[in-house]
Amino acid sequence: MEVAEDRLTAAGFEELAMPLFDQLYNFAHWLTQDRTEAEDLVQETYVKALKGLSSFRPGTNFRAWMYRILRNTFLTSRTGLKAAATVALDSDDAPELPSGSDTPETILLEQSQHQLLQDAMQELPTHFREILLLCEVEEMSYQEISEALSLRIGTVMSRLSRARKTLRSRLQLKLARP
């Protein structure tokens, strides 16, 4: 989603930014876990983006830019600060998986336990949850994720790998509970 210079007007902003509304809202709600906070976060993101339109570099990725604003806004919010204080970034808290023939994936597929998966995703540390959402739900490339989260590509790859490992472990534990 690279943007040419002549589209960077207030009217052009609306045309570019509104199609991102649904996905930004979904992402914000996953981060904040609260409807009102998600609405505040999205509203603040749009206001900041419109005000800071001149700082957007034409030819770069507009979607990644919007996500970066939303994420930075979240990190400085009360919930974001609390999340950052609770979990040290890049911590690897995935316990080893018990061995077994049924994997969490096959059980999920067979039983359509989406609620269980959503719970496991909700419980992930924020930095794992956000990178999984950007990769799997928003289908962003590593480059886009790197721009949105201000991370090096190598960090994107390693963090994604740990996020998936943690998610699988948590699913395994949830599925093992009676």
Add this chain to the structure above:
Amino acid sequence: MADHWTEKLDTYLEGELASGEMRELDAHLRTCTACAADLLNRVHLRRAVQTSGKRYTASPEFRQRIKSSIASTPRRSPMRAWLFAAAAVATVLVAAAVTISLQQRFLQRQVFSEVADLHVATLASANPVDVVSSDRHTVKPWFAGRIPFTFNLPELQNTEFTLDGARVAYLRQSPGAELLFRIRKHRISVFIIQERAVARGFGRDTGVQQQATFQLETWASGGLRYFAIGDAGSDDIRNLADLFKKAAAE
């Protein structure tokens, strides 16, 4: 299972491996059942996360509030009020068209993604087809009673394509046919499903396009929707699609 490859499976699925490694891993997956099974698990998890991740929807009121807060407000001239009225009507029509178009594109992306996942699952499976035959006169009758439609299979004599076999596949929760072909070292899946089962707006023939790391072409014929997908070149995909189109017209 080769640890060297295990750690690259997700990058492979995301289409972010370098092309050389992509080919090497393709070849490895054909011989290593453990890695193939691992890949299949990862496909399942990705699909589940993709579905579960689209969880929250904003209220229409909130959407409108954001739209109003960022909308540009041009100054109006009373002399040209009618022009603005006409422009407003045109804007509504364009917005409706854009909304419909965006919705269709979103649905199309979902279907393309599902087709790519099914193809990867087939490649990763130890038993990729349920009927193993290169004879179209064996494969076509096998579907009788298994899917709610029939279709013509192309004659492959004097072509580079070989039919490996087929199975029933479910796309958008509807039963359809998956035919697995081979050309040189590449494999191509052709999915056939009733047109009404998939989102509208695909167009009759899209030409070959990129989906994940695969080439994909979709077209409609006789109330059926076809998807040809594989890691072969776009010319190969197009040639196989043309053979199907010719067979459907017979």
